[in-house]
Amino acid sequence: MxxxxxxxxxxxxxxxxxxxxxxxxxxxxxxxxxxxxxxxxxxxxxxxxxxxxxxxxxxxxxxxxxxxxxxxxxxxxxxxxxxxxxxxxxxxxxxxxxxxxxxxxxxxxxxxxxxxxxxxxxxxxxxxxxxxxxxxSLRVLDILANASATIAEGEVLQLSAAQDLATDEDIYLKVVRGKTAALFAAATEVGGVIAAAAPEQIAALHRYGDALGIAFQIVDDLLDYGGTTQVIGKNVGDDFRERKLTLPVIKAVAAADEEERAFWSRVIEKGDQREGDLERAMELMARHGTLAATRDAALGWAAQAKSALELLPAHELRDMLRDLADYVVERVA
Amino acid sequence: MxxxxxxxxxxxxxxxxxxxxxxxxxxxxxxxxxxxxxxxxxxxxxxxxxxxxxxxxxxxxxxxxxxxxxxxxxxxxxxxxxxxxxxxxxxxxxxxxxxxxxxxxxxxxxxxxxxxxxxxxxxxxxxxxxxxxxxxSLRVLDILANASATIAEGEVLQLSAAQDLATDEDIYLKVVRGKTAALFAAATEVGGVIAAAAPEQIAALHRYGDALGIAFQIVDDLLDYGGTTQVIGKNVGDDFRERKLTLPVIKAVAAADEEERAFWSRVIEKGDQREGDLERAMELMARHGTLAATRDAALGWAAQAKSALELLPAHELRDMLRDLADYVVERVA
Structure with missing residues (x-):
């Protein structure tokens, strides 16, 4: 190799x-x-x-x-x-x-x-x-069965959370675990299980995958309001048009005054979107610093991922996984 | 109990x-x-x-x-x-x-x-x-994983077979196993496995479920051309309108002359269905005796199901399963 x-x-x-x-x-x-x-x-x-x-x-x-x-x-x-x-x-x-x-x-x-x-x-x-x-390995089957349930539950939860301003950061995290982090966490965890690693190392691998997956998804959500089509292969504002309550929006809704809340309710809950609404949304997120706060959240999860790796054996691959955590957030750092 | x-x-x-x-x-x-x-x-x-x-x-x-x-x-x-x-x-x-x-x-x-x-x-x-x-039980997991694959494969196969006159009885049987019999067979087999029954008894339980499931589906397909809405909760001719190649039709296509084949090609393959076509289809099936032959096939599978039970211990439940096989085909016998 x-x-x-x-x-x-x-x-x-x-x-x-x-x-x-x-x-x-x-x-x-x-x-x-x-x-x-x-x-x-x-x-x-x-x-x-x-x-x-x-x-x-x-x-x-x-x-x-x-x-x-x-x-x-x-x-x-x-x-x-x-x-x-x-x-x-x-x-x-x-x-x-x-x-x-x-x-x-x-x-x-x-x-x-x-x-x-x-x-x-x-x-x-x-x-x-x-x-x-x-x-x-029954243990592997157990981990992947649980991950499958978390994924499906998260996807269903996303349906109801998608256009509901009551969606808070706790719900967002559950959705993100379902969408992305549960499979990342299971992917690394079963690698440790099949290798018969020590329990604390298996737990660390789970935490690494979970935190990396969350960072990955937060970055993806953030890029939807700031990346370019070339970089991410989708159009800026897609999530907005699909009325998704992603982290930058959830933070903006939490900080909104009455008039701003009416705006979010109109464009997200009622789906009544007009010319200039995306720009207005970007402006509100800038005003409350929610894009910066979202980036900080991504960086925090990446740091957690790296910290989990410290329990694992020193190895070239461990270094690459550490660098991967940096790389995932580099696009927004 | x-x-x-x-x-x-x-x-x-x-x-x-x-x-x-x-x-x-x-x-x-x-x-x-x-x-x-x-x-x-x-x-x-x-x-x-x-x-x-x-x-x-x-x-x-x-x-x-x-x-x-x-x-x-x-x-x-x-x-x-x-x-x-x-x-x-x-x-x-x-x-x-x-x-x-x-x-x-x-x-x-x-x-x-x-x-x-x-x-x-x-x-x-x-x-x-x-x-x-x-x-x-890894054995149970293996059986149900295989059944899941057979089910999904049969459903996909049904998509392509649905409107293709080349669908023969072999393909029909694969579709039916996917739709119905694979889960019936797995349902009875895992019961034997969890009870640590003898290998030939577990195999017999599988055969029973498989044959019962096939009989069940053939009867269902047959009733679609002869049952009443009250009995089966769906409308007569649904399969025809959905252009499904079920057993009575497959047998009629196999026995068709050139003019009849053109009819089947128009209504099933091309989906060009007109007033009176269902009646014409019924008439062709009657002419070639395909409804009777389909009924015989169902009875044959029910007999196979009963015969498999002979390897199982004498038991009230065994008698009920035997009677169940008779009951499934009773609607068309």
Whole structure:
């Protein structure tokens, strides 16, 4: 497993260090995605799986297992499991969000249809379930079952929270754990479990994934009000137009006077959005410093992620995971 | 567990014999359906779970475990698991089929929306997964993971097979296993596994559930061309209008001359259906005796189900399962 220092991005360094493992993961994904009876399945999944996603989640599983000294075959199964769950979630999310773009391509449900997105997502969930059973670890199954429940609960909670000004930072955090952090946390935790790491190290891996996932999502929400289309592959203000209560807005609502609250109620709760409303929202967030406060929150979670890593063995991979936490928030730092 | 002989219907006799166990199952279902954070979840599921479904699948798990002498607590978990998987499948199927009625009530996606149906279905899948992990049996997890994959694969296969005259009886059988028989077979098999029954008995339970499920689905397809709205809670000819290639049609297509084939191609493949086409389809099926041949197929599968039971211990519950196989086909015998 050669270390290619051609780039400084921690994600690329992880990919180089884990190249052999990732090749096995990709092979397993292609093998298990196939369906003898239903050729539509690989047609739909190939679109997502080959779409050049960063494969961040499976790499986190591999890195966690390797840095805890794992030398068996099952980290590959678990990495493929995590990627399948992630892809299934994207497919089901596409049915839900009617988002026009994902990873810069048309979403599966525009190329195909809602039926295929739902059922192929279910197929990937079932395949991921088979893969984890093959590891023979009930502990791993328990962790991933709990993560699955947290993910689904968070997604449902997001439905009701999306356009309700009563959504506070506690609810936001539950939604974010469901959307992102629960799978990140499970991805790193099962890596430690399969490596039979010490309990406090497994707990630290969970905390790392959880905090990194939250930082990641907060940055994503923040970039929606400040990034560029090239950088994030989606349009600025998408969340605003979809009336999502993300952290910068929640903080602005909490600080709002009566007149500002009426504005938020109109554009978010009632969905009555007019020319200039996005600009007005940006101005209110600037006035109350909520973009800066949101950035500070992201930096705080990244710091927690790094601090969790201190309990893990000194290792090149640990350094890359630490740098990854910095990198995630670098876009907004 | 009192035996109430107030009815001759095997389903009611099973319900009476298993009343205490079913009360535990219903309690567990209500407990696990609840979500602290997302109150919409029980709102959606209660609609389905309380809708007066027959709870046939969980009863089959309980019956299999009990007749193999099981005396522990986990058959209740497995029965709830099976009902959760079934309910999740219905929710996802509602998104897919746009069927206007299920169990005589509006479907969840008319009362709620596609988003809720997809995500609450996912939540129930995750909850079922947690329940089976609690049994601590990797073998049970393996069986249910494989059943989940067969179900999802069959549903996707059904999408492509639905309007394609090339769909033959082999493909039909794969679709039916996905739609119905895989979960029936897993439901009875895990009952035997949790009871630590002998391998040939576990295999027999699988065969029983598989054959019963196939018989059940064939009867359902047949009634769609001959039952009444009161009996089956859906309209005669629904499958025809939805251009489904069910067994009576597949057999009629196989026996069609050139002119008949053109008819089937127009109404099923091209979806160009006109006044009188349903009557014409019925006439063609009568001419080739495909309704009678379909009935014979159902009776054959019911006989296979009964024959599998011979390997199981003599037991009141075994008699009820045998009578259940007769009862399933009685509607068309």
């Amino acid at each position: 050669g270390l290619m220092e051609t780039t400084n991005k921690p994600h690329d360094r992880l990919a180089a260090w884990l190249a052999e493992d990732m090749a096995s993961v990709n092979g397993l994904i292609r093998e298990r995605m196939a369906s003898e009876h239903a050729p539509r399945i690989p047609e739909v999944t190939a679109h997502l799986v080959e779409a050049g996603g960063k494969r961040l989640r499976p790499m986190m599983t591999l890195a966690a297992a390797r840095l805890c000294g794992y030398d068996g075959p099952y980290h590959v199964h678990l990495a493929a499991t995590v990627e399948f769950i992630h892809t299934a979630t994207l497919l089901h999310d596409d049915v839900v969000d009617e988002s026009a773009q994902r990873r810069g391509r048309p979403t599966a449900n525009l190329l195909w249809d809602n039926k295929s997105s739902v059922l192929v997502g279910d197929y990937l969930f079932a395949r991921s379930f088979q893969l984890m059973v093959e590891t023979g | 009192g035996l109430m002989e107030t009815t001759n219907k095997p389903h009611d006799r099973l319900a009476a014999w298993l009343a205490e166990d079913m009360a535990s199952v219903n309690g567990l279902i209500r407990e696990r359906m609840a979500s602290e954070h997302a109150p919409r979840i029980p709102e959606v599921t209660a609609h389905l779970v309380e809708a007066g479904g027959k709870r046939l699948r969980p009863m089959m798990t309980l019956a299999a475990a009990r007749l193999c002498g099981y005396d522990g607590p986990y058959h209740v978990h497995l029965a709830a698991t099976v009902e959760f998987i079934h309910t999740a499948t219905l929710l996802h199927d509602d998104v897919v089929d746009e069927s206007a009625q299920r169990r005589g009530r509006p479907t969840a996606n008319l009362l709620w929306d596609n988003k809720s149906s997809v995500l609450v279905g996912d939540y129930l899948f995750a909850r079922s997964f947690q329940l089976m992990v609690e049994t601590g």
